[in-house]
Amino acid sequence: MKWEIKEGLKYARTHEWAGFEGDLVTVGITDYAQDMLKDVVYVELPEIGQEAQVGESLAVLESVKAVSDLYAPVDGEVVEVNEALLDRPELVNEDPYGEAWVVRIRIDAGYENPELLGEDDYAALVKEEADR
Amino acid sequence: MAELKKTPLYEKHRALGGDLVEYGGWLMPVQYEGIVSEVHRTRRKVALFDTSHMGEFLVEGPAAADFLQGYLTNDTAKLYDGRIIYSPVCYPHGGTVDDILIYRYGPERYLLVVNAANAAKDWAWFSEGVKGGVSLNDLSDETALLALQGPNSEAVLSGLTQTPLEQLRYYHFLPEVELAGIRCMVSRTGYTGEKGFEIFCDPDKAGRLWDELMEAGRNFDLTPAGLGARDVLRLEASLPLYGHELSEEISPLEAGLFPFVSFKKGPFTGREALVEQKKEGLRRRLGGLVLLDRGVIREGYRIFDGEQEIGVVSSGTFSPTLNKSIGMAFLLPESAKPGEEVQVIIRNKPHRAQIVKTPFYRRESQ
Numbered sequence: 001m002k003w004e005i006k007e008g009l010k011y012a013r014t015h016e017w018a019g020f021e022g023d024l025v026t027v028g029i030t031d032y033a034q035d036m037l038k039d040v041v042y043v044e045l046p047e048i049g050q051e052a053q054v055g056e057s058l059a060v061l062e063s064v065k066a067v068s069d070l071y072a073p074v075d076g077e078v079v080e081v082n083e084a085l086l087d088r089p090e091l092v093n094e095d096p097y098g099e100a101w102v103v104r105i106r107i108d109a110g111y112e113n114p115e116l117l118g119e120d121d122y123a124a125l126v127k128e129e130a131d132r
Numbered sequence: 133m134a135e136l137k138k139t140p141l142y143e144k145h146r147a148l149g150g151d152l153v154e155y156g157g158w159l160m161p162v163q164y165e166g167i168v169s170e171v172h173r174t175r176r177k178v179a180l181f182d183t184s185h186m187g188e189f190l191v192e193g194p195a196a197a198d199f200l201q202g203y204l205t206n207d208t209a210k211l212y213d214g215r216i217i218y219s220p221v222c223y224p225h226g227g228t229v230d231d232i233l234i235y236r237y238g239p240e241r242y243l244l245v246v247n248a249a250n251a252a253k254d255w256a257w258f259s260e261g262v263k264g265g266v267s268l269n270d271l272s273d274e275t276a277l278l279a280l281q282g283p284n285s286e287a288v289l290s291g292l293t294q295t296p297l298e299q300l301r302y303y304h305f306l307p308e309v310e311l312a313g314i315r316c317m318v319s320r321t322g323y324t325g326e327k328g329f330e331i332f333c334d335p336d337k338a339g340r341l342w343d344e345l346m347e348a349g350r351n352f353d354l355t356p357a358g359l360g361a362r363d364v365l366r367l368e369a370s371l372p373l374y375g376h377e378l379s380e381e382i383s384p385l386e387a388g389l390f391p392f393v394s395f396k397k398g399p400f401t402g403r404e405a406l407v408e409q410k411k412e413g414l415r416r417r418l419g420g421l422v423l424l425d426r427g428v429i430r431e432g433y434r435i436f437d438g439e440q441e442i443g444v445v446s447s448g449t450f451s452p453t454l455n456k457s458i459g460m461a462f463l464l465p466e467s468a469k470p471g472e473e474v475q476v477i478i479r480n481k482p483h484r485a486q487i488v489k490t491p492f493y494r495r496e497s498q
Contacts, residue, residue: 039166041428042428060479064360064364065360065449086426
């Protein structure tokens with residue numbers, strides 16, 4: 001596969017990744033998503049303290065031609081945003097799983113979103129979409 | 133839906149990994165490597181575009197010049213052999229049918245280059261006016277069109293021909309040039325605000341010409357570029373795009389195309405309506421916007437001056453050349469003053485923008 005799918009992360013069908021660490025979840029968009037979007041030129045971040053709800057838009061990523069939402073993959077509260085993306089939106093294309101994390105969300109103890117995919121299922125989804 | 137048309141270069145675009153999208157009934161590459169890098173390469177080096185989707189009509193006959201004079205808002209008296217002019221075409225009510233280029237081969241022979249999305253409508257519109265002494269032929273299917281744009285374009289093209297190109301001036305053309313042994317027509321035109329050429333050839337030869345240009349461009353950092361870059365480049369240069377800055381509802385005057393509307397040349401379709409607009413004062417005027425806050429201006433966004441709504445964005449983008457977001461907008465005439473700060477509403481939030489003089493980008497030397 002042309003696109004990296006990182007181990008140890010969970011994936012939303014809308015192409016966000018979620019990295020779980022205790023009650024903190026780091027969220028960004030996948031390598032496949034950044035390649036579809038290409039040339040990210042602007043990222044609009046949420047406010048700290050904002051409520052995150054699964055499936056609701058949390059951030060907006062804009063390429064030259066397209067406006068694309070980042071949907072929350074978990075319920076919780078936004079506790080951190082990656083302000084580096086304001087000055088360097090191109091990080092989304094360069095390092096989608098690393099420097100270009102977008103938000104950190106605090107979840108309630110024991111929270112799970114059963115809709116999120118493991119890497120194999122996400123790989124299958126990407127393959128299906130790419131072949132379409 | 134009718135099947136999308138493909139240009140003779142469709143297989144080239146696929147082989148190069150271009151993202152293909154629908155545009156004006158055609159399946160066209162929107163980008164290859166990415167819009168940002170394709171824009172930079174056009175401004176700094178050279179880029180090759182497939183614009184074969186454009187329509188071409190040949191107008192011939194002893195009454196050809198009069199026929200065109202009656203349709204165009206611009207004055208065909210400015211034309212001579214080998215000279216090209218740009219002109220809007222209007223409806224009687226002053227709205228715009230299309231904006232086109234007119235190439236003069238001779239006093240009785242002209243080529244019209246029309247927008248792909250308008251080609252069928254234009255054909256019907258021009259056909260209506262055909263009378264004795266004029267013949268109209270649709271050459272669109274027999275014509276491939278490539279655009280080679282950027283500061284290195286002349287060097288690339290000169291490598292493929294004996295014909296000296298440095299004397300070919302802006303908005304002039306050479307009806308017969310051999311490029312790598314292929315008979316072409318070459319004009320110094322483009323839709324990027326950059327130095328460049330447009331090259332017409334037989335569709336059967338277009339694939340080979342494309343390959344020859346790509347090969348000749350190797351030493352000059354040539355890249356193929358898609359419609360995405362083309363749209364950004366034309367917006368940076370503040371060139372109107374039909375469907376955005378011009379339409380059936382928008383007159384060339386509202387779009388600021390005063391130099392291309394000649395009132396003194398005599399009658400033409402739409403003249404009375406345009407005279408009236410000028411006399412009454414325009415309801416709206418096209419202006420340039422630069423976003424001061426972070427974000428990207430997009431078509432349809434509303435513009436406010438405090439509480440008062442003063443206009444709407446007709447085209448917007450992020451400009452890689454200027455590294456900020458730019459847009460064109462129809463504004464109340466009294467509001468269209470360069471230097472004024474206004475607010476663009478992006479996702480329900482006002483963002484600061486400034487009205488500026490256009491073009492946003494102008495190349496340094498002619």
